[in-house]
Amino acid sequence: MRVAVPVFPGSNCDHDALHASGVVMGWDTHPVWHQETRLPEGTDLVFIPGGFSYGDYLRCGAIAALSPIMGDIKRHAENGGLVFGVCNGFQILCEANLLPGALLRNESLRFIHQQVHIRVERADLPFTSAMKAGQVMQVPIAHAEGNFTLDASELLDLEARGGVAFRYCDATGQVGEAQTPNGAANGIAGIVNLRGNVLGMMPHPERAVEPEMGGVDGLGIFRSLARRAQCPVSK
Amino acid sequence: MSTLTEPVVNESLALKLGLSREEWQVALRLLGGRTPTYPELGIFSAMWSEHCSYKSSRIHLKNLPTEGPRVIQGPGENAGVVDIGDGWAVAFKMESHNHPSFIEPYQGAATGVGGILRDVFTMGARPLANLNSLRFGELDAPRMKGLVKGVAAGISGYGNCMGIAMLGGDVGFDACYNGNILVNAFTLGVLKTDKIFKGFASGLGNKMMYIGSKTGRDGIHGASMASAEFGEGSEEKRPMVQVGDPFTEKLLLEACLEIFETDWVIGIQDMGAAGLTSSSFEMASRAGTGLELRLDQVPMREEGMTPFELMLSESQERMLLVARPGCEDKIIAVLHKWGLDAVVVGEVTDSGRFIGTWHGEKVIDLPIQPLSDAAPKYDRPRARPTYLDEVNALPMPDDLGPDDVERTLRNLLAQPTIASKHWIFEQYDGTVRGNTLLPQGSGDAGLIRIKGTDKAVAVKSDCNSRFAFLDPFWGAAHAVAEACRNLSCVGAEPIGLSDCLNYGNPEKAENMWAFEQGCLGIRQACLALNAPIVSGNVSLYNDTEGVGIFPTPMIAAVGLIEDVALPVDVNAPDATALSQVGNRYCGSAFRAPFDGIFLLGETREELGGSEYLKLRTGKVFGACPELRLDDEFRLQACVREGIRMGLIRSAHDTSEGGLLTTVLESAFGGGMGCQLMLSKHALRMDSLLFGESASRIVVSVTGEGESALKSLCETHRVPLVKLGTTGGARVTVAVDGQPILDSDAAELKAIHANALEAALG
Numbered sequence: 001m002r003v004a005v006p007v008f009p010g011s012n013c014d015h016d017a018l019h020a021s022g023v024v025m026g027w028d029t030h031p032v033w034h035q036e037t038r039l040p041e042g043t044d045l046v047f048i049p050g051g052f053s054y055g056d057y058l059r060c061g062a063i064a065a066l067s068p069i070m071g072d073i074k075r076h077a078e079n080g081g082l083v084f085g086v087c088n089g090f091q092i093l094c095e096a097n098l099l100p101g102a103l104l105r106n107e108s109l110r111f112i113h114q115q116v117h118i119r120v121e122r123a124d125l126p127f128t129s130a131m132k133a134g135q136v137m138q139v140p141i142a143h144a145e146g147n148f149t150l151d152a153s154e155l156l157d158l159e160a161r162g163g164v165a166f167r168y169c170d171a172t173g174q175v176g177e178a179q180t181p182n183g184a185a186n187g188i189a190g191i192v193n194l195r196g197n198v199l200g201m202m203p204h205p206e207r208a209v210e211p212e213m214g215g216v217d218g219l220g221i222f223r224s225l226a227r228r229a230q231c232p233v234s235k
Numbered sequence: 236m237s238t239l240t241e242p243v244v245n246e247s248l249a250l251k252l253g254l255s256r257e258e259w260q261v262a263l264r265l266l267g268g269r270t271p272t273y274p275e276l277g278i279f280s281a282m283w284s285e286h287c288s289y290k291s292s293r294i295h296l297k298n299l300p301t302e303g304p305r306v307i308q309g310p311g312e313n314a315g316v317v318d319i320g321d322g323w324a325v326a327f328k329m330e331s332h333n334h335p336s337f338i339e340p341y342q343g344a345a346t347g348v349g350g351i352l353r354d355v356f357t358m359g360a361r362p363l364a365n366l367n368s369l370r371f372g373e374l375d376a377p378r379m380k381g382l383v384k385g386v387a388a389g390i391s392g393y394g395n396c397m398g399i400a401m402l403g404g405d406v407g408f409d410a411c412y413n414g415n416i417l418v419n420a421f422t423l424g425v426l427k428t429d430k431i432f433k434g435f436a437s438g439l440g441n442k443m444m445y446i447g448s449k450t451g452r453d454g455i456h457g458a459s460m461a462s463a464e465f466g467e468g469s470e471e472k473r474p475m476v477q478v479g480d481p482f483t484e485k486l487l488l489e490a491c492l493e494i495f496e497t498d499w500v501i502g503i504q505d506m507g508a509a510g511l512t513s514s515s516f517e518m519a520s521r522a523g524t525g526l527e528l529r530l531d532q533v534p535m536r537e538e539g540m541t542p543f544e545l546m547l548s549e550s551q552e553r554m555l556l557v558a559r560p561g562c563e564d565k566i567i568a569v570l571h572k573w574g575l576d577a578v579v580v581g582e583v584t585d586s587g588r589f590i591g592t593w594h595g596e597k598v599i600d601l602p603i604q605p606l607s608d609a610a611p612k613y614d615r616p617r618a619r620p621t622y623l624d625e626v627n628a629l630p631m632p633d634d635l636g637p638d639d640v641e642r643t644l645r646n647l648l649a650q651p652t653i654a655s656k657h658w659i660f661e662q663y664d665g666t667v668r669g670n671t672l673l674p675q676g677s678g679d680a681g682l683i684r685i686k687g688t689d690k691a692v693a694v695k696s697d698c699n700s701r702f703a704f705l706d707p708f709w710g711a712a713h714a715v716a717e718a719c720r721n722l723s724c725v726g727a728e729p730i731g732l733s734d735c736l737n738y739g740n741p742e743k744a745e746n747m748w749a750f751e752q753g754c755l756g757i758r759q760a761c762l763a764l765n766a767p768i769v770s771g772n773v774s775l776y777n778d779t780e781g782v783g784i785f786p787t788p789m790i791a792a793v794g795l796i797e798d799v800a801l802p803v804d805v806n807a808p809d810a811t812a813l814s815q816v817g818n819r820y821c822g823s824a825f826r827a828p829f830d831g832i833f834l835l836g837e838t839r840e841e842l843g844g845s846e847y848l849k850l851r852t853g854k855v856f857g858a859c860p861e862l863r864l865d866d867e868f869r870l871q872a873c874v875r876e877g878i879r880m881g882l883i884r885s886a887h888d889t890s891e892g893g894l895l896t897t898v899l900e901s902a903f904g905g906g907m908g909c910q911l912m913l914s915k916h917a918l919r920m921d922s923l924l925f926g927e928s929a930s931r932i933v934v935s936v937t938g939e940g941e942s943a944l945k946s947l948c949e950t951h952r953v954p955l956v957k958l959g960t961t962g963g964a965r966v967t968v969a970v971d972g973q974p975i976l977d978s979d980a981a982e983l984k985a986i987h988a989n990a991l992e993a994a995l996g
Contacts, residue, residue, distance in 0.1 A: 009482070009485075009573065009574060010396070010482050010485055012396070012397065012398025012667060013398065013667060013668075015668050015669070016667065016668055019669055019686070020669070052395070052396040052398075052481070052482060054482065055481065055482025055483075055485075057482065110388070110391070110661075110662050111392075111395055111662045111663070111664070112661055112662070113660075113661050113662070113665055113666070114661055140666050142395070142664040142666065144391075144395075204666075206669070207666050207667075207669050209669075212672055212684060213671070214666075214674075
């Protein structure tokens with residue numbers, strides 16, 4: 001598995017992504033400076049890390065979405081390649097129109113760092129195939145803008161096509177407003193594009209891949225991706 | 236261009252800029268009778284301010300023990316450096332940002348974080364952990380809720396953007412901070428012992444480079460502001476508060492670490508208090524050289540700035556470095572890659588003088604070493620305050636009756652100092668970079684692993700200022716003991732400390748006496764616990780309209796676990812079974828039902844300065860609890876060994892709120908209740924439950940572990956008392972067989988969890 005981790009000015013979870021992908025999973029992982037115009041040859045997965053690209057100035061992810069490397073990431077996605085955005089990575093994917101919707105300020109207007117539970121809504125994706133639908137994962141969130149928003153009709157469409165990959169829940173899998181830490185519509189924690197090859201999520205599965213981190217539930221996603229790597233995508 | 240309109244320099248202007256009459260005379264003598272130029276006067280005022288010169292505190296700071304086998308760099312550099320073995324070291328420091336945070340809480344706290352981060356990464360270290368020690372007034376004091384929210388938001392805004400895990404610190408509330416809050420920020424970074432950078436301007440002809448943000452007009456006189464009392468009109472000082480830009484600092488951090496990988500840098504220092512003035516003077520002073528700077532070439536944020544403003548601006552996110560000859564362009568290229576300015580602004584000379592030119596005209600010509608040597612050093616008058624005899628002797632109220640326990644406990648759990656601080660610390664990213672083994676709230680200290688090694692480093696800051704109010708010597712010693720105890724409670728051995736000494740106006744003899752006693756108390760505890768002070772900061776003039784804070788010698792302690800990592804196979808089929816690792820460290824929460832709860836250490840008749848006493852009487856009084864340092868040393872060694880053996884499953888030291896509060900916090904963390912059967916012996920009921928005797932730790936062990944715990948405590952000569960058993964949905968307490976409490980654990984936990992947010996409104 002060859003993984004590219006784009007690094008923007010202000011990315012700060014690039015280390016987390018490189019560690020989870022390169023050290024824990026042992027994948028061939030390359031940081032890619034945002035001013036590059038080409039991903040490494042043979043990239044299977046683009047892992048856009050969290051952080052504060054461009055200081056969150058203008059809007060979270062808005063300036064990074066215009067970085068030179070984004071052109072090749074879009075081409076990679078159009079060719080069916082895998083793109084995975086976490087936290088600021090999710091925000092960038094929305095700003096780049098690779099995913100629908102926007103991440104607004106949390107309802108509390110405060111940054112939130114917490115361990116949360118999320119429920120796997122789709123287990124038929126390259127990102128989730130090693131898990132079961134309805135399975136509950138414990139992973140941390142760390143964001144000030146995670147309040148996923150979409151206008152009413154688009155939200156209906158998203159739900160109808162099964163675009164919701166993860167929803168906030170409690171330890172038993174119960175979802176609802178009380179279980180949603182940031183006010184996100186329908187408790188949405190992560191979504192996937194129509195084709196199923198671009199996924200964005202606010203929680204940090206890459207910070208839950210070793211017991212020392214307090215949990216290993218994030219491995220479910222990486223094991224799914226590993227399974228995918230064994231049966232290469234038909235491009 | 237060179238026609239500057241500047242004020243006429245004379246004695247009255249010097250006084251206005253904070254120099255005393257005597258200091259003005261010394262300055263004149265130093266210049267051989269010549270009247271200083273306006274920028275020169277600005278330099279005298281900044282360099283000889285309390286904040287930069289430590290003129291009142293220096294003679295007492297020399298009492299602090301600063302040496303030890305692991306110490307690589309003690310006080311005097313940007314941060315202290317301590318060896319953690321195998322070619323690795325940690326750099327760390329704590330610093331105050333009290334005055335700016337009181338005036339403008341968001342920016343004040345944010346730039347406090349930014350400043351201490353630069354102090355650490357300028358040494359060549361990758362910052363991995365932050366702490367913040369915050370002291371606020373009563374929540375119903377004017378502006379206080381806004382100050383709490385603003386400070387938390389400022390720390391969150393800056394620290395999160397930088398991507399440094401915030402591992403806690405501590406937060407306290409007392410009326411003595413109503414007019415002067417404390418914001419003390421700490422950063423720890425990791426580096427290789429052969430890659431330590433220092434603020435050294437050496438090598439005749441080497442280029443001085445300015446890197447980072449452009450210089451603006453913010454923060455001019457910040458150092459002088461921090462060297463005076465607050466009075467009415469302090470709000471007008473808001474323009475002196477610096478404005479932070481964490482995005483630029485993140486770029487500066489990455490750019491610096493990138494050039495530190497090379498051999499292009501001879502010396503580097505951040506521009507903190509007094510900006511370009513203190514960084515250039517200190518770098519040349521350490522190297523015994525001179526400097527010539529072309530001030531007109533300093534990158535400026537706006538037109539029309541003067542040499543005076545450039546020398547004194549405290550604009551953030553700037554560094555001064557000395558380049559190895561021929562490497563200037565390579566340094567510039569790296570800085571440009573990160574979108575930052577990098578300009579050659581001068582050269583190292585052998586004149587021993589600081590020469591500042593402005594479009595070719597000499598506007599500053601000062602001797603560097605003599606200016607530092609002539610910095611005033613005061614042996615200020617000291618006097619034992621008269622209040623001590625009074626507050627130490629006040630009579631205790633009557634003991635609590637059995638029927639009063641539950642109501643008192645519920646009230647205590649809701650006090651801001653005791654209630655959970657999750658509302659604050661959940662605004663901080665505590666797990667970024669994936670190194671955090673114990674985030675805030677899960678252990679007595681924060682704990683991070685050092686990737687690439689088997690090591691883990693623990694950090695914690697503490698100070699119970701009520702103890703220091705009742706006894707400035709022992710209160711300071713308690714701060715050292717408690718910070719180290721908290722490290723031991725996660726299994727780490729203390730290896731070095733940083734101090735941030737927050738006191739009142741040094742021109743008052745009582746404050747100066749308390750300061751001296753504080754230094755001596757720290758000394759005694761450091762020597763007893765083998766923990767040297769390697770860095771620190773002094774903040775005086777913490778007074779508003781003549782009312783000073785309690786002495787608050789904040790201590791940040793750093794501890795080491797040499798071999799924390801256990802081999803783990805993440806590809807094992809059932810990875811969840813692996814989440815019970817870490818038997819070489821432990822948290823504070825009870826782990827499972829039916830474990831035995833034990834108290835290590837002795838409970839004495841000590842209610843002085845307790846949160847309980849303050850709650851009941853509204854006053855801080857009594858005797859400061861006793862601290863027996865040899866008992867403390869053995870207690871800590873005992874708990875560390877118990878954790879290392881895998882015997883002790885949770886450890887939590889008793890502090891504010893006493894024994895019952897401590898046990899309940901462990902129960903809340905574990906999401907369970909407990910059944911306690913206590914014996915009073917000769918103690919009062921309230922001393923037993925809520926007294927704050929020091930050197931005590933509540934631990935839990937499995938049923939099979941009890942006998943091993945007994946023999947461990949015998950070996951270390953540590954008193955051991957069984958308190959009860961974990962588990963169940965209720966908290967029950969019996970004293971000498973008489974039931975005094977039977978409450979729903981979840982309900983008590985909710986009081987503790989929600990009180991602070993409710994009080995903040």
